[in-house]
Amino acid sequence: MTILILILLIVLSLYTLSSRDLLHGIIALSAFSLLSAILFYILYAPDVAITEAAVGAGVSTVVFVWAIRSTERKDKG
Amino acid sequence: MKEKKYSIFFIFQIILSLTAVLAVLLPIFLSKVSWPDLARNYLEQNGLQESGARNLVSSIYLGYRAFDTLGETIVLLVAVSGTISIISHSGLSLAKGFGEDEIKKQTYNSISGFHRTELLDVVTGKLGPIVLIFGLYLMLFGHLSPGGGFQGGVVVASGIVFMALGSKTDSSTWLQEGRVLAKIEAAGFLFLILASLSGIPGGFGFFGNPLSATEASPVIYIIILNIIIGLKVGAGIGFMCIAMLGKVE
Amino acid sequence: MIERILLIILFLIGFWGIIAKKNIIKKIFALSILNSSVVILYILEGSKIGTNAPILEEGVKNVVDPIPQALMLTAIVIGVCITALALAIAFRLYRYTHTFDIDEIHRKLHDEPF
Numbered sequence: 001m002t003i004l005i006l007i008l009l010i011v012l013s014l015y016t017l018s019s020r021d022l023l024h025g026i027i028a029l030s031a032f033s034l035l036s037a038i039l040f041y042i043l044y045a046p047d048v049a050i051t052e053a054a055v056g057a058g059v060s061t062v063v064f065v066w067a068i069r070s071t072e073r074k075d076k077g
Numbered sequence: 078m079k080e081k082k083y084s085i086f087f088i089f090q091i092i093l094s095l096t097a098v099l100a101v102l103l104p105i106f107l108s109k110v111s112w113p114d115l116a117r118n119y120l121e122q123n124g125l126q127e128s129g130a131r132n133l134v135s136s137i138y139l140g141y142r143a144f145d146t147l148g149e150t151i152v153l154l155v156a157v158s159g160t161i162s163i164i165s166h167s168g169l170s171l172a173k174g175f176g177e178d179e180i181k182k183q184t185y186n187s188i189s190g191f192h193r194t195e196l197l198d199v200v201t202g203k204l205g206p207i208v209l210i211f212g213l214y215l216m217l218f219g220h221l222s223p224g225g226g227f228q229g230g231v232v233v234a235s236g237i238v239f240m241a242l243g244s245k246t247d248s249s250t251w252l253q254e255g256r257v258l259a260k261i262e263a264a265g266f267l268f269l270i271l272a273s274l275s276g277i278p279g280g281f282g283f284f285g286n287p288l289s290a291t292e293a294s295p296v297i298y299i300i301i302l303n304i305i306i307g308l309k310v311g312a313g314i315g316f317m318c319i320a321m322l323g324k325v326e
Numbered sequence: 327m328i329e330r331i332l333l334i335i336l337f338l339i340g341f342w343g344i345i346a347k348k349n350i351i352k353k354i355f356a357l358s359i360l361n362s363s364v365v366i367l368y369i370l371e372g373s374k375i376g377t378n379a380p381i382l383e384e385g386v387k388n389v390v391d392p393i394p395q396a397l398m399l400t401a402i403v404i405g406v407c408i409t410a411l412a413l414a415i416a417f418r419l420y421r422y423t424h425t426f427d428i429d430e431i432h433r434k435l436h437d438e439p440f
Contacts (some may be wrong), residue, residue: 006332013359017343030204043373044390046223047134055406067322067413071420114375117391133380137396149400156407163414
């Protein structure tokens with residue numbers, strides 16, 4: 001089960017770094033945080049799972065979206 | 078220039094870098110040493126009596142290694158104040174090519190513009206207090222179940238962002254004002270310093286539990302530390318997110 | 327064993343992203359991925375010696391090692407602080423040079439003196 005989640009994490013990280021639209025990359029990063037929170041729960045670490053879910057899929061996504069909305073959104077133009 | 082790209086020097090560089098990476102990483106794969114379990118055995122037997130918390134992770138970062146928590150709150154304080162000072166001075170920058178109308182157009186980035194829908198009001202404005210209550214629950218019960226100061230603080234910050242997103246311009250709560258959140262964060266840091274020094278008069282050392290000698294349960298100290306850290310983290314990160322939304326000047 | 331190999335691959339993907347990408351926001355994405363991969367490595371290694379979460383209810387034996395989890399709580403919070411500060415600096419650079427491309431920024435900052 002952990003091997004499957006790790007392969008999904010590698011695929012998501014490759015999509016984050018090579019997407020043309022930066023908003024798609026932010027959503028993929030948020031899904032990356034969610035999957036790693038599930039991985040922490042499977043590995044018997046509930047404290048770290050709550051912290052990663054609240055911080056990665058919450059505060060970090062808000063900060064990234066703020067950095068995008070007042071500047072540009074396209075990449076590799 | 079393309080045929081010079083794959084010269085012998087380039088291939089030599091690639092082989093050298095791969096050898097270096099493998100020489101560093103290969104001992105990790107080939108090591109057969111098992112993870113030592115001395116610390117886990119000690120904590121399983123003595124963790125509950127010495128600190129009173131059933132959650133062993135809380136008893137570590139608030140009891141045995143509380144100095145790391147002090148360092149982390151200092152890093153959070155520096156990061157939040159640095160981010161807010163960088164943001165709030167950039168609207169007045171006189172960079173090349175910026176005119177007056179460009180500054181007006183680009184600093185008008187508050188949410189309460191003309192693109193609001195009812196969905197944002199109903200969902201986030203009504204869910205905000207529920208998220209705040211969940212954050213308070215995580216803070217107060219961090220010693221019995223998964224949770225604690227940091228987790229509760231970040232959820233409280235999310236609740237503050239919800240309430241800031243869901244409020245119209247004429248009905249804003251006191252949680253949204255910048256002065257209140259900054260004062261809560263500064264007060265939280267002051268109380269953390271006071272709580273860390275409270276064990277010294279009794280002879281328990283820095284961050285020592287002053288209730289170890291009395292008959293009260295030593296878990297009250299951990300609950301107080303959880304509340305202080307939760308308020309500090311929540312106010313700090315909430316203030317940073319509200320400053321990014323543009324609702325505070 | 328194979329999980330360690332996958333985590334090393336994740337670490338190298340983040341490392342490649344910081345060096346090879348030209349957009350500043352992509353570099354900050356890669357910084358966050360790098361941070362997450364190290365946190366997963368610590369929790370993975372710490373979970374091999376037990377079968378229960380480290381919360382001592384009645385009759386719970388053989389818990390997982392709680393020390394790497396306490397250290398990684400601090401690491402996650404510091405990681406988000408670094409990300410927020412890096413994004414504030416990138417925002418400020420955009421205000422000054424109107425671009426996120428690192429080559430353009432380098433050219434503009436070195437060709438036109440203050």
